Amino acid sequence: MKTWTDRALLGLHVAGAIVLVILTLVICYDVAGRLLLNKPFAGTAELAGVGLVLLTFMQAPYVIRERKLLRVTFFLDRLPPAVRSQLNAFTYLLGAAFFIAMVIASWEPSLAGWNSGEFFGNDAFRIPAWPLRFGSIVLWVVAALVCIGFVAEGMRGRMGAPEEEQLPE
Template identity: 70%
Template sequence: MMMMDKWTERGLLGLHVAGAVVVAFLSALVCYDVAGRLLFNRPFAGTAEITATALVLVTFLQAPYAIRQQKLLRVSFVLDRLPPALRSQFNALAYLLGAVFFIAIAGASWEPAWHGLASGEFFGNDAFRVPAWPLRFGCMVLWTVAALVCLGFVAQGLRGRMTATETLDD
């Protein structure tokens, strides 16, 4: 079990780092666009399209790691007042709702993703096009990963191992 946790942590951290790399790339792209616009009156034509699609990707690349590290916003004034066993069950319920949410949006995105692939859908205009299907399928995979992370917490909560309100009890 410990080896699987180690590989899970590494995989989720890898996704998180990939999101950070995308943010660094976006920063460089925006700087290039601004410099091109100001110095040469020639901005990069695809900055808006790439930035719009990459921001969606960054969000979901980093979400599973943030969930696993329990770094999402939490309002725990109710949980603080519950006995530890009940607190663990409520935490399990919250993560179950999170898993249901991620599975629902992944499932609802299945048909649009296939339609985007079959139809050649793209984001942008004639000057710069970004195909839609890689982003759609990529987000579905990342939503599924986020759901699996949530389901892991559901299992721990049902075992009574999520009694703390701020961090996971080991």
């Protein structure tokens, strides 16, 4: 992949880390408010739920691109390079299919949430649902595109080296 793509994916990854820091601060504020002032922050549960989903999928495309997902390669490393490359391509094809399935399954609920004004939370603290729903769809499309890029690399035979020698280009 090209460097601008890698920078964009790294930007998403860093943005996910920033969301994590914000969530940490919100949770600390809630705990301190609960213990010291007997006034917890009303939106902690909602923000934590939304934020964890968001940061997970903000960081996923970069982690996939850097090939840092948990992998057990004792079987894969014993295969010839050409077979290893094709098997890697197949697994990334499965990954792309998973993310595309997530997009397809989430499209209708996202539109329904947009039209109905769906929100997370209660009267004390409300978060509109549509930004998370459509944001997740965009991030799943990005992750699927990263996987498709690796499918192309694997089909060309460029993913046949042992795991530790395979670095993104």
